Amino acid sequence: MTATEPRVLTGLAASPGLAVGPARRMVPPPELPTTEPSVTDRDAELRRAIEALDEVADELEETAGRASGEAAGVLAAQAMMARDVSLRGSVQRAVESGRAAPWAVRAAIGEAQEMMRAAGGYLAERVSDLEDLANRTIAKLLGVAMPGLPQPEDPDEAYVLFAGDLAPADTATLPVEKVLAIVTERGGPTGHSAIIARAAGIPAVVSCPGAADVADGETVVVRVEVGETAEVIRYPTDDEVQAVERERTELAARLAGSKGPGSTADGHRVQLLANVGSVDNLSALTGDSDAEGVGLFRTEVLFLDRASAPGIDEQREAYRTLLAALPGRDVVIRTLDAGSDKPLAFVQLGDEPNPALGVRGYRTAAVQPRLLDDQLAAIASAAGETEANVRVMAPMISTPDEAAAFVEQARKHGLSSVGVMIEVPAAALRIDEIAEVVDFVSIGTNDLAQYTFAADRTLGDVAHLLDPWQPALLQLIARVAGALRRLGKPVSLCGEAAADPLLAPVLAGFGFTSLSMAPTAIPAVRAALAEVTLDECRRRADRVLAAATPVDARAAAKS
Amino acid sequence: MAGTTFQLEVTVGSRVGLHARPAAAVAGAAAEAAKRGVGIRIGRPGADPVDAASILALMSLGAKHGEQVVLSTDAADAEQAEREVRQLAELIARDLDAPDAGAASAADSKEPAQS
Numbered sequence: 001m002t003a004t005e006p007r008v009l010t011g012l013a014a015s016p017g018l019a020v021g022p023a024r025r026m027v028p029p030p031e032l033p034t035t036e037p038s039v040t041d042r043d044a045e046l047r048r049a050i051e052a053l054d055e056v057a058d059e060l061e062e063t064a065g066r067a068s069g070e071a072a073g074v075l076a077a078q079a080m081m082a083r084d085v086s087l088r089g090s091v092q093r094a095v096e097s098g099r100a101a102p103w104a105v106r107a108a109i110g111e112a113q114e115m116m117r118a119a120g121g122y123l124a125e126r127v128s129d130l131e132d133l134a135n136r137t138i139a140k141l142l143g144v145a146m147p148g149l150p151q152p153e154d155p156d157e158a159y160v161l162f163a164g165d166l167a168p169a170d171t172a173t174l175p176v177e178k179v180l181a182i183v184t185e186r187g188g189p190t191g192h193s194a195i196i197a198r199a200a201g202i203p204a205v206v207s208c209p210g211a212a213d214v215a216d217g218e219t220v221v222v223r224v225e226v227g228e229t230a231e232v233i234r235y236p237t238d239d240e241v242q243a244v245e246r247e248r249t250e251l252a253a254r255l256a257g258s259k260g261p262g263s264t265a266d267g268h269r270v271q272l273l274a275n276v277g278s279v280d281n282l283s284a285l286t287g288d289s290d291a292e293g294v295g296l297f298r299t300e301v302l303f304l305d306r307a308s309a310p311g312i313d314e315q316r317e318a319y320r321t322l323l324a325a326l327p328g329r330d331v332v333i334r335t336l337d338a339g340s341d342k343p344l345a346f347v348q349l350g351d352e353p354n355p356a357l358g359v360r361g362y363r364t365a366a367v368q369p370r371l372l373d374d375q376l377a378a379i380a381s382a383a384g385e386t387e388a389n390v391r392v393m394a395p396m397i398s399t400p401d402e403a404a405a406f407v408e409q410a411r412k413h414g415l416s417s418v419g420v421m422i423e424v425p426a427a428a429l430r431i432d433e434i435a436e437v438v439d440f441v442s443i444g445t446n447d448l449a450q451y452t453f454a455a456d457r458t459l460g461d462v463a464h465l466l467d468p469w470q471p472a473l474l475q476l477i478a479r480v481a482g483a484l485r486r487l488g489k490p491v492s493l494c495g496e497a498a499a500d501p502l503l504a505p506v507l508a509g510f511g512f513t514s515l516s517m518a519p520t521a522i523p524a525v526r527a528a529l530a531e532v533t534l535d536e537c538r539r540r541a542d543r544v545l546a547a548a549t550p551v552d553a554r555a556a557a558k559s
Numbered sequence: 560m561a562g563t564t565f566q567l568e569v570t571v572g573s574r575v576g577l578h579a580r581p582a583a584a585v586a587g588a589a590a591e592a593a594k595r596g597v598g599i600r601i602g603r604p605g606a607d608p609v610d611a612a613s614i615l616a617l618m619s620l621g622a623k624h625g626e627q628v629v630l631s632t633d634a635a636d637a638e639q640a641e642r643e644v645r646q647l648a649e650l651i652a653r654d655l656d657a658p659d660a661g662a663a664s665a666a667d668s669k670e671p672a673q674s
Contacts, residue, residue: 073579073580073583074579076583077579077580077582077583077614080583080586080587080614081615084586084614084615084616085590085610085612085613086609086610086613086616087613087615112615115615115619116615116618119618119621126579126618307574307575
């Protein structure tokens with residue numbers, strides 16, 4: 001370490017937690033040596049190139065077999081590219097013209113990339129798949145480390161993953177059980193690395209300058225508390241390492257004791273539910289997270305990447321699979337939230353200069369009423385065939401009239417529990433009128449923060465305004481909870497904020513009857529609630545509402 | 560094309576055209592046919608055809624939903640040639656984008672983490 005090198009690197013908090021372990025870096029792509037060797041035996045050189053392509057294809061197929069969903073599809077298609085006859089033809093021509101195998105592969109794949117680029121559009125995305133293929137094959141031919149995830153000498157070693165940024169393909173095959181923490185030089189708190197880290201419950205620091213200086217194998221401590229700290233400590237002393245390990249053991253012991261339904265120390269129930277994006281994620285509801293049900297089932301997954309809307313039958317099957325897996329439990333299904341960052345090919349919305357303020361969520365029902373009607377019919381039909389307690393809610397409701405219209409429409413389909421999401425400040429301000437007509441509401445804090453602060457949630461520069469501890473946001477949230485509780489109706493929160501263990505007792509104090517979050521966040525929230533009485537929750541809620549800044553609000557929440 | 564023993568025109572059934580997954584399925588099937596001795600080529604009517612067993616060539620053909628493509632072969636056994644070409648044509652005419660778990664988890668990862 002030089003005198004100018006800081007010992008503590010600070011970045012942005014992407015996923016909370018604490019970890020200590022050896023740093024392992026993503027392996028960069030191989031570089032071709034500056035001088036190309038001359039080839040004496042061209043037949044042997046060609047065999048070498050083909051063997052390398054075969055091995056890469058075999059490995060990709062093997063990885064595809066272990067991956068699922070889209071990742072498996074991408075890997076399988078990549079393997080086919082490695083076996084492609086026309087690609088091999090180009091490699092052969094290059095070798096026959098005297099080029100050495102790695103250079104021949106580079107040239108042949110370069111030609112294919114040109115072809116894809118020229119075709120434009122969707123195919124341009126395949127350029128990076130081909131680049132990865134070239135890198136893998138060349139690494140094999142040069143006998144250097146395979147680019148991508150680190151391959152420690154001890155295959156069982158757990159490590160802190162360091163990278164420039166993670167690509168979707170990296171995260172798809174991330175060995176989550178071996179990754180203690182993720183540190184990236186680039187990327188934002190809402191970027192791909194962050195989403196994956198949170199879903200897997202792995203601490204992550206993003207946009208961390210200086211992360212590039214950390215050497216492979218160096219021991220580091222990663223400490224992330226969302227909204228407070230996001231640091232990487234280099235050269236920790238033995239005492240520091242032991243302290244971290246002690247802290248981790250204590251935390252693990254505390255969470256291990258956390259099972260069953262959520263409640264405060266004096267037995268006041270707060271339902272702990274899971275946000276679920278596809279039927280594939282259902283396994284996350286059992287096991288450690290022990291969720292009581294689903295507080296947010298996003299139905300977009302059935303619709304995205306589709307050229308036309310799935311029919312009632314197909315939708316019913318999907319909902320039935322979900323509901324049949326959760327007999328007797330609450331399952332809140334959100335109707336289609338299309339538009340904005342989730343455009344659908346078959347919902348023609350025209351060119352919107354501000355899609356987040358355009359036709360999205362429930363508003364799409366005005367342009368394509370059939371879509372919502374079909375969806376409600378499918379949900380009602382699946383609900384009738386299964387034992388789950390089905391609730392439906394519409395996203396992006398702005399007025400009491402919209403809420404009433406949705407409730408009426410859903411009831412016509414025979415759905416008995418109908419609610420709306422509160423994401424628009426206008427709806428939060430008119431919550432008393434909305435509460436009268438619905439059976440429940442659920443607050444989407446990410447969008448409510450975005451619209452309350454006029455701050456784009458995809459923009460890193462305004463991230464401080466999107467802090468769930470902002471007093472204006474907390475005030476709106478408390479107002480909504482109060483209105484529903486006065487009528488004795490359930491009120492839920494299903495944004496990022498629900499996963500914050502410090503905020504959970506405050507939300508219980510506001511009157512929330514359920515919190516819905518990524519399943520991995522449930523144990524910590526359950527433990528935090530179990531440590532306080534309802535009276536203490538209410539005291540904290542009052543103190544937090546009196547705070548002037550996010551920092552003061554957090555301080556007020558700490559007993 | 561000289562030496563063509565069988566040729567057939569077919570409409571692309573995949574809603575997203577012959578991209579990624581559909582292209583992989585078609586190229587895979589064409590490679591199987593080639594192993595059985597029937598190499599099949601694919602192209603737009605009147606244009607130079609490409610090897611249907613090459614996923615790269617297929618994708619760069621860029622055939623979209625509803626477009627016509629011509630399948631042809633110069634395999635010697637006329638009866639087998641026709642059988643293999645018809646089989647591949649059926650596949651191309653089908654909607655190969657039928658949803659599966661793949662589409663679901665892809666959408667999931669594309670979406671911001673929370674509501």
